[in-house]
Amino acid sequence: MTDSDPGAALARLLAIMARLRAPDGCPWDQVQDFASIAPYTVEEAYEVADAIARGPDFPQLLDELGDLLLQVVYHAQMAQEAGHFGFAQVAEAIAAKMIRRHPHVFGEAAARDAGMQERAWEAQKAAERAARAEAGTLAGVPVGLPALTRALKIARRAARVGFDWPDAPAVLDKLEEEAAELRAELPGMDRARQADELGDLFFVMVNLARKLELDPEACLAGANAKFERRFNQMEARLAARGQAPADAGLAAMEAEWQAVKAAEAAAGG
Known part of the structure; x- marks a missing residue:
């Protein structure tokens, strides 16, 4: 099955969202804002991932992708109402970004090697962060990410500039060190210290997964x-x-x- 007219379908969805937010629309939708909708956006992304993990379950995936698209439309509608941007600007911005980050496809560059492309991608993202005045290797890693995902992104950023363990066994040694430090805090019942040491243990485990080229999630x-x-x-x-x-x-x-x-x-x- 293929889409007959994606543009018409999207226009219909945008019109439905605008109608829901209108003064005579849905009372619940009218009172929502970016902060209240954000948790639903995250939830829908996870439900997409769940549908993929279960097969993928294509009928469920179709439904969940629709729910996720609605979240993008919802945020864009609220931004438009506030005079910031609309859905068209969202689509145009991501299209421009994809072209900018793929010069080997849309430009003259001939870098077809996957490793070279990954380095070029990261260089482009670094340039974009610099343009946004985000200084530092770790700048721009979203604080709203799940902690496990954010830990992996932070560790990868640090590793790119050489701040890393040499191999997985070295990370295991560090894991044993952190486990010992946590064990030493158990008798004292200092909850803050225990939380600090447990956090260190989690972070090292994320790095072990990275060294083993495994997804910790x-x-x-x-x-x-x-x-x-x-x-x-x-x-x-x-x-x-x-x-x-x-x-x-x-x-x-x-x-x-x-x-x-x-x-x-x-x-x-």
């Missing part, structure tokens, strides 16, 4: 899914014996947990 998502799968199976095994987890006790739960792991190993999981 995907790694954690996989761990979440594995824990959920095993916990559900453990719970089902207990239920077959007429027990609930809270009543079975830790020893019984651990025994069933190990049984689930053994069954997965035997099945090659």
Whole structure:
């Protein structure tokens, strides 16, 4: 299936959004602002990622992409009402940026190597940050990003200028050092110190994922899914014996947990 007239479809969506925000529109939509809508924008982006992870589930992906597009239209409508910019300016700005960042496609440059293009992309982004008076290697990393994603972006920026561990084993050594520092804070019950050391531990783990060329978000998502799968199976095994987890006790739960792991190993999981 292909789009028959994307321009007409987008114009219809823009008109619907304007109608919802009009004085005689939807009371809920009328009172929203950038801050109140921003959490929905983030949520819709995650729902797009979830639809992709599940297959991808194309009917669901179509629906979620529509929800995400609505968020862009929503913000653009509010900006237009405030006299700042409209949807057309948003589209024109990103089109210009893509052309600017791909001189090997739209210009005379002949850099087709992926590594060369990545370096050119970063150089262009650095120039754009400089034009916005964002000084420093770490300037411009959005503070609104999820902490795990922002940690990875910060670490990559630092690594590009040479502030980095030489290899993954060196990061593991640092991980052990940070774990020891956290352990040393446990008896004191100083919550601020514990939070500080735990944060350091998380940051080093993100760097370990980067050194291993793994996505830390995907790694954690996989761990979440594995824990959920095993916990559900453990719970089902207990239920077959007429027990609930809270009543079975830790020893019984651990025994069933190990049984689930053994069954997965035997099945090659």
